[in-house]
Amino acid sequence: MTSNTPLVAPDSAHCFHCGLPVPANFDYRVRILGAERAMCCHGCQAVAQAIVAGGLERFYEHRTTVSQRPEDLVPEQLRRLDLYDQPRLQEGFVEVDERHLKSASLILEGITCAACVWLSERHVRTVPGVVEFHVNYSTHRARVRWDDSRVRLSEILKAIAAIGYVAHPYDPGRQDSVYRRERQRALRRLAVAGLCSMQVMMLGWSLYAMDYDTSDVTDMRAFLRWVSALLTVPVVFYSAQTFFVAAWRELRQGRLGMDVPVSLAVILAFVASLWATVTHGPDVYYDSVTMFAFFLLTGRFLEMGARHGAGQAAEALVRLLPATATRLRDGDAQLVAVAELVPGDRVLIRPGETVPADGTVVDGRSSVDESLLTGESLPRARTLGDALVGGSTNVESPLEMRVDKVGDDTVVSAIVRLLDRAQAEKPRVALLADRVAGWFVGALLLVAVAVAAWWWPIDPTKAFYVTLSLLVVTCPCALSLATPVAVVAATGSLTRLGLLTTRGHALETLARATHMLFDKTGTLTRGELRLHGVRTLAPVTRERALAVAAALEQRSEHPVGRVLVAAGADGLVATDVTATPGEGIEGVIEGSRYRVGKPEYVAALSGVPVDLGEEPAATRVVLGDERGLIAVFVLRDELRADAKATLRRLRWLGVEVELLSGDAAGAVEHVAKELEVKSWRAGVSPAQKLERVRALQAQGAIVAMVGDGVNDAPVLAGANVSVAMGSGTQLAHASADMVILSERLENLATGVAAARKTRSIIRENLLWALLYNLVAVPLAAVGWITPWMASIGMSASSLVVVLNALRLKSIAR
Amino acid sequence: MSILYMLIPIAVLLIAGAIWFFVWSVRTGQFEDLEGPAYRILMDDDDPLIPPEARPPPRRPDDPGR
Helix, strand or coil: CCCCCCCCCCCECCCCCCCEECCCCCCEEEEEECCEECCCCHHHHHHHHHHHHHHCCHHHHHHCCCCCCCCCCCCHHHHHHHHCHHHHHCCEEEEECCCCEEEEEEEEECCCCCHHHHHHHHHCCCCCCCEEHHHHCCCCCCEEEEEEECHHHHHHHHHHHHHEEEEEEEEHHHHHHHHHHHHHHHHHHHCCCCCCCHHHHHHHHHHHHHCCEEEEEHHHHHHHHHHHHHHHHHHHHHCCCCHHHHHHHCCCCCCCCCCCHHHHHHHHHHHHHHHHHHHHHCCCCHHHHEEEEEHHHHHHHHHHHHHHHHHHHHHHHHHHHEEEEEECCEEEEEEEEHCCCCCCCCEEECCCCECCCEEEEECCEEEEEEEHHHCCCEEEEEEECECCCCCEECCCCCCEEEEEECHHCCCHHHHHHHCCCCCHCCCCCCCHHHHHHHHHHHHHHHHHHHHHHHHHCCCHHHHHHHHHHHHCCCCCCCHHHHHHHHHHHHHHHHHHHHHHEECCHHHHHEEEEECCEEEEHHHHEEEEEEEEEEEECCCHHHHHHHHHHHHCCCCCCCHHHHHHHCCCCCCCEEEEEEEECCCEEEECCEEEEEEEHHHHHHHHCCCCCCCCCCCCCCCCEEEEEEEEEEEEEEEEEECCCCCCHHHHHHHCCCEEEEEEEECHHHHHHHHHHHHHCCCCEEEHHHHHHHHHHHHHHCCCCCCCECCCCCHHHHHHHHCEEEEEEECCCHHHHHCCCCEEEECCCCHHHHHHHHHHCCCCHHHHHHHCCCCCCCCHHHHHCCCCCCCEEEEEEEEHHHHHHHHHHHHHHHCCC | CCCCCHHHHHHHHHHHHHHHHHHHHCCCCCCCCCHHHHHCCCCCHHHHCCCCCHCCCCCCCCCCCC
16 A cells, blocks of 8 residues: 555645645644645644644555645634533434443544545544444444543544544434435345346356257256246345336326336246246246346446435535524523524624524624625625624624524525425426337337237237247347446546536436526635735835735734735734724734725725725725825635636537626626626525526526535526535535536536437437347247347347447546 | 255255345445445554554655565
8 A cells, every 4th residue: 555655745835734835934844754744724733743643644645635624623612512512412413322322423524535534533432432433434424432421522523623524413313214224225135136146147047058958857947947936036026126116106107117118027027937937838037037137226226326425415404503602691601502592592603603593783893704605705794783694604703693583484494495495396307218218118018919919819829928028038128228327337437537426317417408507606716715916006015015914914814814814924013903893904013003904994094095996806905004005905706717618618519608696796797708608697596596597497498507505505406407516515515416526617518528428328329229129029029039049139239238338438538 | 967956955045145144234234335445444453553662663755665
């Protein structure tokens, strides 16, 4: 392992732990694996030190990607974890077993590769009192069991936080156990079909050989057939049951889907074989029945895995609202569970905390980041009497809020309800294979009846066998494999590109998409502010201006401030610093008084009026002193580098592109112009976005939606096919059919091209399956097909379909 | 050939055993995580058994031994 995997080690300009650039003025170092490694922030340094101290350095040798930058956990936040020790809060997610050991399920954030699993398991198991800690790499869930008399849950959570992961308990609830049962049932069915089909194949081989044996083998043949029948029974009555149930459902709805011919083939081939076994008839098809069931169950199992993965992401929704809040009562601040809040309560929200419920500001002045809920990219100023939305983040200074609405009445709950409804009403685009199958089954049944009617007057016994061989030889194996193998091959190669498909229909629908709607913030743009330019208005250097601004903003939590701090060199120290939330910061550096912030606020210091002109889609921060303005910093949420090329390629592919954003009109228009997008809508709410999608769908369009935020979730669920950004919220992931994990937007265009190629391969496969049947049916109808011919024909036609689908493996290149 | 009359039923019993064994492993959660164990095996899990004072000095990255 060590010799052939290169160390995932960013160069010295990037953080060894998380791979982000190291700011020029920082000098955090940790000795790892025999060398001094640069760290980008205090958080990374603390985590790396904890890892080294725990003797788990080898994590850095094993990992295959850089780690996630740890959230800076201040003592305040660590103290909040203590709340999880309260018995009342634990009721929701902790189980106690007969030995008085407690156990809980945790969602782990920050797991990026398998080495993270190793690291966290090893680290947590060293905590005294932890009896068991097991991480599931596929689902990023952990199961912890501990002895409450020796260690408390909060200590375990802190141990996890120390190595850079965020763990929060959750209630596995009903959904999880439903998934678990479904998965286990599917695995059992698969195992029964797989093991039995291997045995039946082996016996089938002897049976075929016996056809050419001249000695008397009647008894042995009968024996082998009975054993085959015995082994086929569990496959038909247990494994294939799922097809029968689905077929019955289809028939009741008056549709002929893929499950109907599958069930028909399985049942008829089995009954015919059984009949032949009892009456010593000529042919048995046990091997075909079992193999067929095994192939199809394998495809369905893979599909189910992808679907569950998507569904589980929805659980992470609990993270949106915090578990705890600081309630103010009679002047006392007291940590309580959010569930205990009632309207009328007063709540203190410190900077960096999440607003626990909907309410009104009663004291304080700050800016609040609502980007998750509205798509608005910059924090908004909130002061006395303004409304606060649960789930948004307080950025600057403490706020006191009166709770107005809790639980189901909150805006977040409303979005979730909208999402549920959109998911339930999602228009289904009829899949090609389903349509072909309906037509095929109808035709097949007609031909079978005609053949039976033709042979009946000639020879009644022969009529039975000919009809049966017809039904078996046309066994829709190739037809039903045509779509799944192509989809599995294409999704496999797209996943390697970083475009994850979570629902089976996504590719086919994407291929037919006529409109593609984009969210702006976080989707077309990076979703974070960057320093775009500096204009100096006084005789100072750019560097000096940035250094002064950085010194003033040193303690600021506002995103603008963070950008300036990262951009400026340190060395200057500001004293006498006062911040006016929503306006700016004032302070003294080297004897002169400076202000940084909004133009009006800064100009007030010198009394010199400002006129900066218009500059849409940009945030301007001004630096000034008592004599006038010094510099203008232009910050922008920059477009992704590949956004323009991607949209151009999409248009070239014939897809209509449209922009739907919750952001202000100016910013959206600017982006639209830069991307050469003609149609755009600004300031739209989640419900309006959904309406727009519905309107397009009503005109017959097949709509694809690309987004990232909570506010996009309902529209993602309502579009025919939807794509979420990998950096987006869990809720967006859960409601999307595909996820761009690589953060490269251009994969979207590749995805559309790949989807179209997949569709044409599926068409070729279906065509081939039909052609094969067109040849086989007449031959079977005149009674020329023997079982071994039917077997070879079936296998060969399936093989051609599979090989054709494998061409999609090279799609990415 | 008559030995087959005994061997094949034995094979069927073995299959039944194999199915039971698989069902047992599914029930005990061994198929919950199909990705993790593949990596887990690559990570040495035995070094904490060596007491810290008896551990060899840390090797250097330029050590030709790796």
